[in-house]
Amino acid sequence: MSEPQQEKRTPKKPVPHGVPDPKQFMHPVLLRNIGNWKYHDRPRPGVLHHVAKSGDEVWTVRAGTQRQMDVWTIRKLCDIADQYGERYMRFTIRSNVEITVADPKKVEPLIKALEENGFPVGGTGNSCSMVAHTQGWLHCDIPGTDASGVVKSLMDALYEEFKNEQLPNRLHLSTSCCEINCGGQADIAVIVQHTKPPKINHDLVANMCERPAVVARCPVAAIRPALVNGKPSLEVDEKKCVCCGACFPPCPPMQINDPVHTKLAVWVGGKNSNARSRPTFMKMVAAGLPNNPPRWPEVTEVVLRIVRAYKEDGRPWERVSDWIDRIGWPRFFEKTGLVFTKYLIDDYKHARATLNASTHIRF
Amino acid sequence: MKPMHPTPLLDELEKGPWPSFVTGIKRLAKDKEMMVDLLGQLETSYETRLGYWKGGTVSVFGYGAGVIPRFTELKDENGKPKFPAAAEFHTLRVMPPAGMHYSTDILRKLCDIWERWGSGLIALHGQSGDIMFQGATTENVQWAWEEINELGFDLGGAGAGVRTAMSCVGAARCEQSCYNEAEAHRAVINSVLHHIHRPSLPYKFKFKFSGCPNDCMNSVQRSDFAVIGIWRDNIQTDAELAKRWVEKNGGPEGAIANVVDWVINRCPTKAIQLKRKDQVKEGESISSVALTEQWALEIENRDCVRCMHCINVMTGALAPGKDRGAAILIGGKRTLKIGDLMGTVVIPFMKLDTDEDRQKLVELAHKVIDFFADNALEHERIGEMIDRIGLVPFLEAIGIDPDPNMVIHPRSNPFVRTDGWDEEVARIKAKKAQVA
Numbered sequence: 001m002s003e004p005q006q007e008k009r010t011p012k013k014p015v016p017h018g019v020p021d022p023k024q025f026m027h028p029v030l031l032r033n034i035g036n037w038k039y040h041d042r043p044r045p046g047v048l049h050h051v052a053k054s055g056d057e058v059w060t061v062r063a064g065t066q067r068q069m070d071v072w073t074i075r076k077l078c079d080i081a082d083q084y085g086e087r088y089m090r091f092t093i094r095s096n097v098e099i100t101v102a103d104p105k106k107v108e109p110l111i112k113a114l115e116e117n118g119f120p121v122g123g124t125g126n127s128c129s130m131v132a133h134t135q136g137w138l139h140c141d142i143p144g145t146d147a148s149g150v151v152k153s154l155m156d157a158l159y160e161e162f163k164n165e166q167l168p169n170r171l172h173l174s175t176s177c178c179e180i181n182c183g184g185q186a187d188i189a190v191i192v193q194h195t196k197p198p199k200i201n202h203d204l205v206a207n208m209c210e211r212p213a214v215v216a217r218c219p220v221a222a223i224r225p226a227l228v229n230g231k232p233s234l235e236v237d238e239k240k241c242v243c244c245g246a247c248f249p250p251c252p253p254m255q256i257n258d259p260v261h262t263k264l265a266v267w268v269g270g271k272n273s274n275a276r277s278r279p280t281f282m283k284m285v286a287a288g289l290p291n292n293p294p295r296w297p298e299v300t301e302v303v304l305r306i307v308r309a310y311k312e313d314g315r316p317w318e319r320v321s322d323w324i325d326r327i328g329w330p331r332f333f334e335k336t337g338l339v340f341t342k343y344l345i346d347d348y349k350h351a352r353a354t355l356n357a358s359t360h361i362r363f
Numbered sequence: 364m365k366p367m368h369p370t371p372l373l374d375e376l377e378k379g380p381w382p383s384f385v386t387g388i389k390r391l392a393k394d395k396e397m398m399v400d401l402l403g404q405l406e407t408s409y410e411t412r413l414g415y416w417k418g419g420t421v422s423v424f425g426y427g428a429g430v431i432p433r434f435t436e437l438k439d440e441n442g443k444p445k446f447p448a449a450a451e452f453h454t455l456r457v458m459p460p461a462g463m464h465y466s467t468d469i470l471r472k473l474c475d476i477w478e479r480w481g482s483g484l485i486a487l488h489g490q491s492g493d494i495m496f497q498g499a500t501t502e503n504v505q506w507a508w509e510e511i512n513e514l515g516f517d518l519g520g521a522g523a524g525v526r527t528a529m530s531c532v533g534a535a536r537c538e539q540s541c542y543n544e545a546e547a548h549r550a551v552i553n554s555v556l557h558h559i560h561r562p563s564l565p566y567k568f569k570f571k572f573s574g575c576p577n578d579c580m581n582s583v584q585r586s587d588f589a590v591i592g593i594w595r596d597n598i599q600t601d602a603e604l605a606k607r608w609v610e611k612n613g614g615p616e617g618a619i620a621n622v623v624d625w626v627i628n629r630c631p632t633k634a635i636q637l638k639r640k641d642q643v644k645e646g647e648s649i650s651s652v653a654l655t656e657q658w659a660l661e662i663e664n665r666d667c668v669r670c671m672h673c674i675n676v677m678t679g680a681l682a683p684g685k686d687r688g689a690a691i692l693i694g695g696k697r698t699l700k701i702g703d704l705m706g707t708v709v710i711p712f713m714k715l716d717t718d719e720d721r722q723k724l725v726e727l728a729h730k731v732i733d734f735f736a737d738n739a740l741e742h743e744r745i746g747e748m749i750d751r752i753g754l755v756p757f758l759e760a761i762g763i764d765p766d767p768n769m770v771i772h773p774r775s776n777p778f779v780r781t782d783g784w785d786e787e788v789a790r791i792k793a794k795k796a797q798v799a
Binding site: 009014073074134246348 | 515516
């Protein structure tokens with residue numbers, strides 16, 4: 001389709017609709033049972049069967065997508081939902097598509113249609129769901145790496161774990177292209193870790209950056225105003241700098257991204273659910289991994305090591321954090337073959353609370 | 364049509380079983396020069412390991428947020444973009460229907476608009492919870508937006524304002540739902556649209572709505588204002604579904620071992636016990652259900668922290684109580700700049716059954732945002748503000764009484780001035796007497 005002719009038009013005032021009411025886009029069986037569901041089970045991986053108190057039943061087939069979808073892919077999903085489903089779908093927080101039907105006979109043909117068109121059915125229960133991720137080089141203004149490419153590589157490697165329910169509990173992954181961590185907390189997270197202080201282009205700072213705001217942004221007070229070559233600029237105390245990159249968004253001349261020194265770190269044990277333990281934050285367990293497009297094999301290898309150890313050793317219903325709570329950190333490093341280094345001992349705010357103030361010691 | 368740039372690195376991402384975004388972008392490049400050049404720039408990033416977008420100011424008429432401007436920085440020696448058709452590649456953040464439900468009809472209409480005015484690339488959904496219409500020229504942003512707006516959709520948040528919220532599938536399809544997440548989501552967000560469209564807060568402010576303590580929206584870690592469903596009364600049980608669970612999970616003998624391993628041993632407060640059927644206690648706070656001829660589960664609900672674990676394992680046989688509502692946790696965020704913060708409890712329970720209940724949530728949200736607007740420093744999130752001023756001044760400003768559910772344990776140091784103690788005890792007792 002070619003672009004329509006550009007004409008001189010007067011822009012319209014926006015109508016502040018707010019969040020649309022989902023009722024207009026909901027499967028009619030969902031619509032008439034809002035707030036009245038009784039239970040669900042999973043007839044097979046990738047399929048949820050929900051039963052309402054009214055006796056109504058629905059089957060939902062969940063499938064993975066690439067999240068960044070071209071209109072043709074979305075239309076393909078619409079074709080599948082029109083032909084094999086009942087014209088409705090929704091998306092999960094991890095960009096899986098869910099097509100719901102009220103007729104159980106439609107489930108198998110729907111699964112077949114999704115898989116034939118390249119959408120793997122799975123992601124339910126104790127499987128590894130799609131990676132929650134960010135924009136990366138495709139669209140972000142501050143990324144240290146790409147997102148979609150890392151995710152594609154990881155999900156190719158974890159394809160069977162997505163399609164089957166063979167893990168101790170659900171496994172959530174995320175990736176993030178800088179330490180802001182838009183990908184979020186996860187059982188296993190891959191996050192950019194810069195290893196060198198920003199390189200400053202002193203010619204540009206005065207014009208592009210609000211210097212006091214940049215000084216204030218630094219979490220370790222490592223930035224101070226300075227006159228460089230007669231121009232107002234900023235300088236970084238490189239001994240104090242923790243290479244977090246927080247100064248880069250408000251001041252692009254403080255370039256933090258580097259083709260070699262921007263590395264990746266892997267984190268484990270983030271859990272948002274309150275099930276069993278309180279929610280937990282993830283912990284860094286590996287760093288210094290090369291930023292290696294197009295497929296980041298070193299990152300995939302570390303993630304797979306952790307997944308394999310968890311799959312083999314985790315007990316039913318243990319999330320990664322529960323598993324590590326039981327086996328302890330020494331055993332975690334032993335089982336995954338990762339190396340515990342001094343960099344993994346916290347020295348930032350609240351660090352003291354992460355030290356072992358007991359003789360609960362494992363051998 | 365412009366010829367494709369060679370993309371040997373991106374081509375590697377067309378291999379393997381998972382759906383490929385590269386294949387999708389290549390399909391778009393057949394009709395869109397913008398996408399030919401986008402692939403050129405992305406391939407360059409894969410070669411050099413650097414990003415090439417910078418922000419700027421692009422907006423739609425009448426709003427101050429919701430468009431993420433992107434201009435290429437990849438230029439030749441004369442300052443001309445190397446990939447000119449993708450030199451402007453802006454994103455529209457659009458708020459999806461609560462719970463991300465779509466008819467194929469509405470999705471097709473959205474696709475048509477984006478094919479007409481944009482690149483044809485849409486993320487369902489971004490980490491902010493928005494539909495991300497990615498890739499439009501500065502000129503076309505407005506025209507795409509007007510057609511999206513005509514369908515009843517609105518732009519999402521960006522910058523220092525209220526952001527697009529997220530809510531789980533919840534009441535629409537989940538038995539664990541403790542309130543109508545979509546209604547609460549819409550009631551709150553649609554009452555603060557001015558904070559979304561014309562951001563003027565100290566920093567971003569995010570709401571997330573999860574229907575139960577499984578918190579599928581990650582609200583505790585990722586939102587300033589987390590609304591998490593919970594119930595006050597006893598866990599409900601269903602004898603028939605318990606029997607079916609036993610049949611499916613090892614039969615009368617095997618299932619008992621599984622119940623011990625999977626349920627009893629994993630209860631964080633030991634509120635659930637396996638008992639001989641004839642020894643099960645009765646009482647106001649006891650839930651129980653028979654598993655076999657001999658064995659039953661007994662739950663002391665006063666000891667239960669509503670963690671969801673046993674309910675997740677034995678869905679249907681066990682279920683949240685009937686007296687449902689939500690807890691409000693304030694202040695979750697990631698590291699910058701005082702270290703990671705979880706949201707913390709400020710309202711242990713509130714009902715959210717009716718419009719009137721939801722109005723109370725809306726009023727609370729307004730109070731919290733107003734206090735945040737008046738008291739946070741620039742670029743300070745509300746969790747950091749509370750860390751700086753203390754929880755008590757925050758509670759007093761909002762008009763909430765302290766509650767032991769707000770802490771893991773009481774203070775463990777003596778460094779506090781307590782000369783108001785007696786008056787405070789008297790005040791609380793008087794208030795309690797008034798309620799009773």
